[in-house]
Amino acid sequence: MSQNASQHDADIAVIGAGIIGVASALRLARQGKRVIVLDPQEPGHGASFGNAGHLATEQVFPIADTSILKRLPAMLMDPMGPLRLDWKYMPRALPWFTRLLLNLRPAPFQRTVAGLRALNEASLDAWRRLLDDIGRADLLKVEGSLLVFERSESRQAIDALQARMRQQGVPVDYWQVGAIRETAPQLSEQIQGGLFFPSTGHFIDPYLVVCELVNAAKAAGVKFVKQAVRDGVVREHGVSLVTENGGVTASQVLIACGAHSARLTAALTGKKVPLDTERGYHLMLPHEHDRLPFPITSLERKFIMTPMTEGLRLAGTVEFAGLERPPSMERAWQLHRLSKGLFRRDLNVEAATTWMGFRPSLPDSLPVIDRVCEGKVLLAFGHQHLGLTQGAVTAEMVGGMVMPDAGNRVGGLPAIQAYNLDRF
Template sequence: MTTHSSLHAAPPHSAAGQRTDADIVVVGAGIVGVACALELSRLGRKVLVIDREAPGMGASFGNAGHMATEQVFPVADASMLWRIPRMLVDSTGPLRLDWRYLPKAAPWLMRLMWNMRAGPTRQATAGLSALNEASLTAWQELLGDIGQTGLLKAEGSLLVHERADSSDALAGIAKRMQAQGVPVERFPREQVLERAPELTEAIQGALFFPDTGHVTDPYRLVSVLVRAAEQHGARFVQAEVEGGRVSDDGVRLETSTGVITASQVLVACGAHSAPLVEALSEVRVPLDTERGYHLMLPNESNRLPMAVTSLERSFIMTPMDQGLRLAGTVEFAGLKRPANMGRAWQLERLAQGMFRRPLNSEGATPWMGFRPSLPDSLPVIDRVGPGKRLWLAFGHHHLGLTQAAITARLIGSFLHEEDTPSVATTTPTSLPSLEPYRLARFA
């Protein structure tokens, strides 16, 4: 880890000759921030990454590991309305709203419901589809460039159902996804069990999504990106950003270890982004958090060949190097309330009924993390402020892992509007338009 003293030892110069600590400071060392840091350092910029935690120790540590390119529909769905009473009383249900957090969450929930209208839903779906369509290829290119393709298993995923009366619902999901260009196949029970023979014969059928995949170790994924970025000169500092300002002359950040100056700053600190964005841009972003839980079963690494989601039980199981990860619940309770690990252990009870043989839960470990959620389900990816020095990449809710590589490509494209050094890189993935992800939609 770079120390504060070495951070100031030999500051570079900006294009205007002003002494700075970096060309670009990335605030946030999760999967999005680290992927962006790698992209920017590969393009020849002097990059400094700062986070209150070590790289990858936030939500990126505990995500489900699923490259969820099939998830193109926003969270805002009219079906949520009739579920609100149960959300308030069921502490271990798949979707929970802590009643004590309801007064604070109410404005965000109102904006969420406003986005359930047909127009905003179409816009959000188009924005999610544009990112997701490019996401898997962007990851394959990125990992190929650094020789780490083995971390990504692009072998598809399954959405299974157990009740016969769920067949129509599954067909409806397939029809909606096909209308958005999502590749999907209908599998009968026999085909499901051929792919995943450990699953129970109670499975009636499934949807198979061929253009999805999973990572074998989310934390290791962040770690290898950090090492690759360091090889290109990026530096990593563990400290907290306490404030700052952006001007025509550059960026000044006050941190727990001192002042940092740079030509640009990229805010990519997930669920913790809103206060810093408001301080630097005077835009109050309606960012809340989905608290996600997982349970890791260390003795079950060979149960499944791919990620499997249960339609009725509303959770996902992903095979990883360290075991089987059970994940997928959502809780709205803010950043400060203690974790309710009963929600994580509930995942084990849900999973036991999915297999022919009982799962081995010995040594299982629960976890909770914060997913950054905006009411329209779209991230903010933009450059704003004086001289467009404030760059933004946050609010990916439960698609941070999926969209990190393509987000990094979009952030890297900002440099092509400047004097980008001649650096040998692969041909970039075709990039989506930034219009759906602009900060101005909240201004």
């Protein structure tokens, strides 16, 4: 006999307690739903813990371009390169990279850019609404970000990027070296100029953002359970999940567990999603509090530096090595080596801490945000390195999928068709 909705443990079971899952859980609770969040880790201890903290609304292009073919030998041979493919993982990664290259053809490329633009253009306002709702607007600084270059031969690439950004409606200004020195005087005299993105922001403590959302969600009745979900099945009146300590039933389930979402998506929907992971690293410098006014990225060195309440976070590098291989924390320390020469005085690495996290990536650089299985299964994963940026707007879209009238009260939300599951 089927279990009816009144007997369910929750109206909606959210799988994943990262920024997407927690923000969505709060949104759904605010809409009057009984919500349970399931994750084997404490909330915010996955990719959401160590991200760069940058709300990267300017990043409207795919995660790679056709030059990746030329870089493949270096990706395999250089363990410290900014984009690395572990040679042991290569047989599993090649089908994903093949699909990535196919998505760089003109038509799919334009679909990707349009999809990223739609999410990014709605992201900052969505974050303002969410943080205002929990009374923590102070956690977000919307003061822009800067991409700097050091070599004269890089000016052509900078100009081309600026033109492409403007063509896509991204606010961007060219800054001469004088403006950069006035704003960030501790940067090296090697800096020759850069692009300033005024409509970007950063969090002063990304993990605290998750914690504050969790507190608000608990106050709204959301239940957090530290359990792994092993399996699940869609039934007539809802969804039954198998956890490590038993089972959970709900009228609907939201899969929002980032790089770990493919297996459960396949179990519940029968759809195999080409989800892989960009392993990202950071180096946190607790004695660096006054070096930079806002996030600054190096064009040539390919990493970002974000000022936070706990110090300066150096983040970046992409490593394709799957979910199983242990982290190579030497890649985190490589970020400090990359910083040498960017400042008048080298950064202080005393008491520095390292971190690695899994960023969920799909070969078209777009997330899956969808409602399938007659509405019993909701999907919100695959945001690659834009999960933090797109977290609040994704939560609003999830709320709209569950209660369309509630979603309509928020203007300017992207249409979910661009992010549907059936594109694979």
